[in-house]
Amino acid sequence: MVETAAMTLSALQKLMRERFEAAGLSTPRDDARLLLLETLGLSLTDLVTRPDQQVDAAGLESVRERMERRLRGEPVHRILGHREFYGLQLGLSAGTLEPRPDTEVLVEALAPNLRRIAEEKGACRILDLGTGTGALALALLSIEARASAVATDVSGNALETAGANAAALGLGNRFAAFYGSWFASVEGLFDIIVSNPPYIRTSVIAELSVEVRDHDPHLALDGGVDGLDAYRAIAAGAVDHLAPGGIVGLEIGFDQRDEVTALFEDAGLTRLRAVQDLGGNDRALIFARPAV
Ligand SMILES: C[S@@+](CC[C@H](N)C(=O)[O-])C[C@H]1O[C@@H](n2cnc3c(N)ncnc32)[C@H](O)[C@@H]1O
Known part of the structure; x- marks a missing residue:
């Protein structure tokens, strides 16, 4: 990951997607969006309406750590620790x-x-x-x-x-x-x-x-x-x-x-x-x- 002091949400999402694509993951776009938003506690609306919002250093570090886990093969929901089933949020x-x-x-x-x-x-x-x-x-x-x-x-x-x-x-x-x-x-x-x-x-x-x-x-x-x-x-x-x-x-x-x-x-x-x-x-x- 390019370690910059400041990155916008959209730039970080793009970077993640490209890394996931390069690694051959089957759903790089979805994985990038879900990991980014859940890690930063944001909604899709946040991403769509404020793509230029800066991600602070702590947020970047959390996202980086989770992105590396995904690149090593850990599924997104394992990383997040929960998954929705039939509309219910279930801990894993x-x-x-x-x-x-x-x-x-x-x-x-x-x-x-x-x-x-x-x-x-x-x-x-x-x-x-x-x-x-x-x-x-x-x-x-x-x-x-x-x-x-x-x-x-x-x-x-x-x-x-x-x-x-x-x-x-x-x-x-x-x-x-x-x-x-x-x-x-x-x-x-x-x-x-x-x-x-x-x-x-x-x-x-x-x-x-x-x-x-x-x-x-x-x-x-x-x-x-x-x-x-x-x-x-x-x-x-x-x-x-x-x-x-x-x-x-x-x-x-x-x-x-x-x-x-x-x-x-x-x-x-x-x-x-x-x-x-x-x-x-x-x-x-x-x-x-x-x-x-
Ligand atoms: C395919 S998972 C299904 C889990 C959950 N029911 C679901 O649908 O997501 C199968 C489950 O059976 C459990 N299991 C395996 N052998 C078992 C046994 N002899 N008796 C009871 N449960 C067993 C596993 O630990 C696992 O939780």
Whole structure:
């Protein structure tokens, strides 16, 4: 970075964008704008209306430090320490996956069931397996005030982060997080079981982008030799933890629709929907336990 005592906002943004372009980052313009504005506590309106505003030395130093981290491959939201998911601001930590926009299609797909069950029963019990930041459970709770959620994970760090996120969003009184593998620490029946489990084949992990491979926890990614380990465990326990007529919503990899469908149909569930993400890839499956 050109170390000058004074730089304008627009000049600094241009410099960052050029460095990111030269490094081959895929979204250099967005990364530069987001890092610049968030680091300096400014809005897009500030940038548009006051491009010639001078950035002071302390601001320049903070931006420089974050720009270098981005150039070393750290994702923008890891650097910022938070990411928006379904309109909720979620804190991130070393033990949490960065929630992805594609996962929002699972929330959207479950929303009608969530509202219907809450209407019929006056409540809806949700179980979020592998909760990470709490993204799925908290998004569903934000949709339906009569719902409550239990969440599990085997990352203590993720559970702490999920609890803090729930509290910060004012959802802590309807959210409880427990340490345990899938259903191990869970009792009772649920109306909706939701999960975005690790589903990447172990052999593929080394080929992932540096942003994912080196910054998302492998516990959140690695689905075993065929990528299906977590689905097998969840399918094995689903029916015993579902209320009659209960729903299971799963995120899946783009090529896992048929295999995951077979696992859950063999376990006694019926597939209601297969849902595509914004890129047209299979991304979520919705199953139901028959009511009788
Ligand atoms: C792909 S991440 C999803 C996180 C979050 N639900 C989301 O959608 O952003 C998978 C999560 O499953 C957790 N996990 C891995 N193995 C687990 C297990 N045996 N039992 C419970 N959670 C597990 C990981 O720690 C991670 O938080």
